[in-house]
Amino acid sequence: MDFVIPAQAGIQRQKQFREADKTKFSFHLHGTYLIVWIPAYAGMTDFSKYGMGIYDMLKRFLFIRGAEIIALLSLASIPLFVSNSYALGLLTLLAIYGILLIGLDVTVGYLGQVNLAQAAFLGLGAYAAGICVTTFGLGMLSALGVSLLVGLLLGGLLAFPALRLDGPQFALATLSFSALATTVLNEWEGLTGGAQGLSLDRPLLFGILMDAKAFYWLCFIFLALVWLLMRNLLASQWGRAFEALRDSAIATDAMGVGTYRHKVAGFALGSALGGLAGGLYAFNFQYLQPQSFTYDLMVILLLGVVLGGRKSLWGAFFGACLIVLLPNLLSNRLLFELISAGGLLVAIAAAWRGWSSSKRLTFQAVAPIIAMGILVVGGYLVENTENWRKAIFALMLFSVVVGLPDGVMGFAARFLSQLFRISPSELPPASKLEDALPTRQHSGNTLLELQNLKRYFGGVKAVDGVSMKVRAGQIHGLIGPNGSGKSTAVNVISGLYAPTSGEILLQGKALPQGSLFKVARVGVARTFQNLQLFAELTALENVMVALREVYHTPLPLVLLGLAGKEEQRAQADALALLKLVGLEAQARSRAKDLTYGAQRFLEIARALARKPALLILDEPAAGLAHPDVTVLVNIIKSIRECGMTVILIEHHMDVVSELCDVVTVLDGGQVIAEGTPSEVKRNPKVIKAYLGVESEAGLPDAMPQPA
Amino acid sequence: MDTSIILQMVVSGAFMGLVYALIAYGFQLTFATSKSINFGQGELVMLSAFFSLTLLNLGLPYWLMVPGGLLFGAALGLVVERAGVRLALEQKSEGWILLTIILGLLGFSAAENIWGRDDRPFPTPISADALHVFGINITPLEISVAIGVFLVMGAVELFKRKTLMGKAFEAVSADRDAAELMGISATRTIMLSYGLSGMVAAMAGILISPITTVGPTMASALILKAFAVAVVAGLDSGFGVVLIGIFLGALESLTSFYLGSGWREAPGLVLLILALAVRPNGVFGKSTMRKV
Amino acid sequence: MLIVDNLHAGYGNSEVLMGASLQVKQGSVVALIGANGAGKTTTMRAISGMIRPTRGAVMLDGQPVQGHGAARIARLGLAHSPEGRKVFGPLSVEDNLLLGAFNHLPRFFGFRAKAEIELERVYELFPRLRERKGQAAGTLSGGEQQMLAIGRALMAKPKVILLDEPSMGLAPVIVQEVFNTIRRLKEAGITLLLVEQFAKSALEVADYAYVMEHGNIAVEGTPAELNQNQRVLAAYLG
Known part of the structure; x- marks a missing residue:
């Protein structure tokens, strides 16, 4: 592929960018950043450490936490002033829909999938609570617990098959699920009362009669709880993983994050909130009918999320306001x-x-x-x-x-942050590189071995019987003309493709085949020739997504917002790796706003965050301008000093000569030579493969610099 | 249980299944060129049926109404492509799913208000009196459905295989960029696929209306089963939809017989979710490969 | 025949091509060589309209075509055989060829008869394709797919053919065959712009050549001139 940023333009742009960097944050503030990330950062920052930033921090705190507190306080206190039962009814509904839409936003916003089943989960949760109360005589809280569980379990059950594919198939599966749910609710008359509907009474809660006001407060408390827990979750590595896999599912797998399991978890979580909202819905209306939870409601819910603004708790809340008020607006x-x-x-x-x-x-x-x-x-x-x-x-x-x-909220967030120039919180100082990327002692034993590896595509033999050994601690070059099978070979090693035949051994054990995720988990990290960054995340977050051996806090504590220490450690480690590739100044820039060269380096930093046993660099210099190639060579040298084993696919012969201990040359999917760079360059077969003709002179050693 | 009753169930279910297959075939057409499908296709079926009914009420003979209805369906398909699909495909987003749902909703509301919410009979010159074949009742109406389905699918397949335009259609689905380099406009091919898909949907509406009557909700159950057939067979499976359609039609007919008519929709929905679990690309679909 | 002037193009926020200019005279074979990532393929894509150039002009037979879509430029007489061949895998070899001539064949019926002469010509050039005309193109070997890609471009009776890396991923023997084919095309008077990594082989068949570096034309000249140039030697490698 031909990707290049010519040297001068690249440097110039980088300069402009650094200047822009100072004010940049206010441009790209998006719903998420304003509402979810910043509170997390603000909450973690130690006040005494940064005297200078206190004004900024106060402003941040006032605008973001302040808005939350004001909203929650006013919602809590309205019933003290308003006793109009209609208004109270609307408020209760607002709280219920708020929970429902926050759940829906997890799939539609964070996972980026069109989910048509949330109305069904509302219905299932509602019926679960209703049946618990009428048939089994459970109390209100346990009934609500059952609603939540029903949502969680059925959501997980649906997600397992449905999330194996994206896009239309997923939407269709959720659509079918909701139709199926309606059918079951309608037809299982013994349990649900069928089309006749199901009536229930509001049980006492702790011996208190739940009148309209008390019930509203109950709903409100649930909304506030959901809000806080979700805010913490979305600010943790979970939220980052959700966003990352939407940007590049391949990269999340290759970083060992597990696209599939995160998708299932996210969907189950959203469904659980749907179930909880359903339970509250049942106690609110005290009468349930299957046709309340059909496609029509689903469309209205989508209207709420989309109009309010995806990937934002405020957006979901605003959407809920809209849904509740809509009938009044129309009438x-x-x-x-x-x-x-x-x-x-x-x-x-x-x-x-x-x-x-x-x-x-x-x-x-x-x-x-x-x-x-x-x-x-x-x-x-x-x-x-x-x-x-x-x-x-x-x-x-x-x-x-x-x-x-x-x-609306995405727009408002951008507008407000520009207006008040809210800046991001300061980062902790970077860890020592040694902590983020421990140095390995290597014995020079074989780390990776390929045995007669083959991969065919139809009639094309891309890799045709490659055998090679990569020794620990070495930089092993893999070169060859375009289309010689280098990229396919590493795609097979890293699990993107399953081999047609052949064995791959890592430290003597067979490497899992055909699964990026499994290969990543046993210690192989890679970069991609065509960049696979998480474009919407910042450079720092890109690295943080991939970090290994940092996140230990169990999920309940993460939900309670008790993962601050760990988060700070993750930031510090990620910063150390960004520093290694020279990007610590751009930590807060979104990956898609980085220059091309910086994006390449960021991929390397992200792969290093895996602390891998084997690092595969797939044409890291492709498209780089000359100064950037020099930077790259230095980065790889410092990686080698950490004792990292590297497979380097590269076209630039000078880079290969400078870095590689051993070089394997492929042509037509087969190994045609192996040896030190200088041996390989004199090999007549190699010369013929590269030049297409016999030549006595051998390959030139280095690229002459352009005049 | 009397086998002849079971056989009867299977046969009449299979005829319905052919209509699901026809609509599912319409999904395949657009999926091939653009990897998108119209989630509001059911409304398209319904609107075309209403329009055809209006043509009949205006005094047009049945055989002239058919091309009129098909043209209307094709025109609606083009509207969906322009308003709902093109922008989202350019942006490589999945907004088209939402947009086609929205357009369907708009069509539904329009039909409700223009033609009313009641179901209306759809007159047809073809008799609904049963013929007895091997102890099974088959109506000429059912046979006409089968003939209509195969005629339309056959005509479109012929077009795809025997004309250069049709081959261009396949070229766009195989490799959009390369097709552009041959001078084949991908945008126009996608338009064509949506037009054809709309036409196929209209045909389904015209064929099914005499049996189900015409009303705003006539297609809401139909379309779910067409989705199921398309996904179970695979969105790129060709004639696989016919087999799956017949199978599903028969299955649901038996289900409603044994479990009650309320459970009629269940087998299709369960099959769809199961198919995604076992064979995400469908029974007859090709497996896809991740690319970097 | 083809004049490219000060062409700029890129992907997303990275500009790859920074003002490349080149000319292809009628009936000549022009080679575009350079290191990997120098912008050769991007140049081809910007000329044929697969990506929109951000600045600059492309004149095909005296007519400005920059900014048009790929389909429209193809209709104006430019055939681009892209990197990686991109044959229509599920379609038969013959259908692939017929689609190559899409622009001047009737859209519905009778196209096969009308394409007879062109088809014969391509089959004569590549007898292997005739043997396999009913076979799905995706099942061909890499070399055969390359022949099909060239044949498909020829079917369009284009004013200019852009040939991007025809030797990519092929065994050395097949590469020789590809270059022999290019020689025969040259003898037949076809106008050709050739991107090649095998610089030496490319220079052997070309009348004139441009060397790209970092999105710009660094050196140009006849093969004889370029063979003396140190920088060209560097471009062999990348």
Whole structure:
């Protein structure tokens, strides 16, 4: 592949970038960063250590924690002033939907999957609680516990098969699951009462009669708990893993994080919250019918999450407000007309801004105007807006999905952080490299052995019987012309492809085949020729995702926010590795905003975070400008000093000569030579493979510098 | 249990299964070119059926109504492609899933308000009086469904295999970039696939309406089973959908006989989830490979 | 025939191509050589419209084509045989060839008869393809796939063919065959822009050559001139 950033442009851009770095954080603040990450950092920071940052920290604390505290306090105290039972009913529903949407956001926002089963989990949780109370006479809290468990277990059960594939198949599986759930609720009349519905009474809680006010407070307490626990979880390595696997599932597997298990865990968690919300829902309405939990409700829930803003607790909360108020908005004619006209104006303003900057009207700008226009015109023509409820939802959702993909809260978070210039918290000092990447003593024994490895693609023999040995502590070069099978060979070793035949032994034991995750777990880390970074995460977080032997805190403590020490250690270790590759100044930059060279180095730092026995570098110099190649060579040299064993695929002969202890040359999927770099360069077979003709002169030693 | 009753169940279920297969075939068409499917396809079936009914009520003879209905379906398919799919595919996001659901919802609401919420009969010149074949009742209506399904699928397959445009269609599904280099516009091919898929859905609507009657919710159960057939067979499985469709139709017919009509939908849904667990790419699907 | 002027292009936020300029005269074979990652493939992709150039001009037969989509540029007479061959695996060899001629064949029926002459020509050039015309292209060996890719490009009767790394991943004997083919194309008067890592072989068949370094043309000249140049020697390797 031809990827290159010419030297000068690269350096220049890097310079611009460093300047931009200072103010950058305020640009890229996204819902998540504002709402989830910063509190975590703020909460961990030791006040006495950084006198200078105290003003910033206070501002951060006030804006982020302050907003939370104000919201929670006002929600808690409203019933003291308002005794209107209708308003109280809406508030209760708000708390329930808040929990439900926070759960839905885990799959839709963090895992990035379209989940159509959350309404079903609400229903299943509701019926579980209802049946517990009516049939088994359980108390309220135990019934709610059962609801949660039902969500968790059924969610896990569905996730196991469904999450093996992404995209449409997953959406279809969740859709089928919800239809199946409705069928079961409808038909299992002995247990659920079928279409007749299920009536239940609110049991006493600790001997207290749960009137509307008391029940609201109960729901509120659950919402606050869910909020706090989820905030802690999403700020931990779990939340990072969720986000990472959405950006690159291949890389999360290759970093030993386990894409599949995290997906299943995330989905089960979201479903459990759905079940809990269902339990509260049952006690709120005290009457359940299967048709309350169908596809229609699901669409409204999606509207809430998408409009509120994905990947954000605030977004889910805002979405819940919207869902609760929506029926009132629709029934009030004037309000509806105001909202649709407002929506149209916003769409036009957004399109105007887009047009004035690029002189181009995109579909993204025009489509919301058309949709909102239909809404406005239709609002005048139609007699009864209630009848067109679904069409109205559809038009609003359409406009948001197309025109405002970050949702209202994503937009607001960006806007607010720009307005108040909220800066990120300071990082702990970097660990010693020795702590982050322990030096290995090596005996020079064989670490990795390939025995007659083959991998065919249809009629193409990409790897055709390769045998080689990699000794511990050495840098082993793997070279050959384009298409000679180098990349396929390491893809087979690292488990991306299963071999057609042949054996791979690591320290004498057979390496798992065909699973990136399993191979990563036994101590092989790799980089990718076509970068597989977690683009939306910062450089620091990219490394933190991959860190091994750092996260020990059990999940319950993580949920309670007691993993601060560990988190700080992880940051320090990650910083040490970033320092090794010269990126500690860009720790807070998002990976996708880094220069191309920096992205390559970041992949190396991330692979090192695995503390691997074997590191595979797949064309790390591809596309690098000359100064960056020098940096790369120095990075690899310092990695060697740690006693790391490296397989280096490389085209640049000078890099290979400078770094490699042994070189294996592939051509046409077969080994044609092996030896020290200088031996290999004089080998006539190698010369022929590279130049296509016989030559007496041998390969030149180094690339002449460009004039 | 009398075997002839079981056989009867299996046969009439199989005819319904053919309609699921036809809709599932429509999913395959768009999946091949764009790796996307229309989650609002059920609404497309329903809207085309309503439109065809309106054509009949306007006095158009049945045989002229059919092409009219198919054209309407194709036009709706194009709308879905333009409004719901193209942008998301350009952005390589999965927003298309949401957008096609949303467009379906819009269509549903429109149908509810334009044609009303009641189910209406769909007149047809084909008789519903049963013929007795080997002790089983088969209606000419059912036979017409089978003929219609095979006609449409056959015509589309013929188009794909025997015309250059059809080969271009396959080229886009095999390698989009390379097809562009041959001068084949991928965007237009995807449009074509959505148009064809809409047409296929319309045909399904016209074929099934005389049996199920026409109403806004006529396709909501139908579409779930079509999804199931498509996933169980594999979204790139070709004629595998016919076998799975017949199998599922027969199975659910037996299920509703033994467990009650409320459980009718269950086997398809269970099969879909099971298929994902055992063979994620479908019984007849090809396995995919991760790439870096 | 093909003039590229000050072409800039890249992927995402990294600019790979920084103002490359080159010319391909009618009936000539021009080689584009350079180290891995120098921007050769990107140049090809930017010319044929697979990626949009950010700046600069591409003139095909006097007509500006930059900024058009790949399909439109192909219709204007440019055939790009991409890196990695990219044959349509599930389709038969003959269907692959017919699709190569997509632009000037009837869309629905009678296309096979109309393509007869071109097909014969390609089959004559590559008798192996005739033997395997009913076989799925994905089951061919690497060398046969490369022949198919070249044949498919020829079917378009293009004004210019861009040939990207035709020798990639092939056994040495097959590589020789590929270069023999290129020689025959040259004798037939085909205009060809060739990207090759086997610089020496490429220089043997080319009339003129450009050496790329870091997204720019570093050196250009006739093969004889370039064979004397130290920097070209470096480009052999990458």
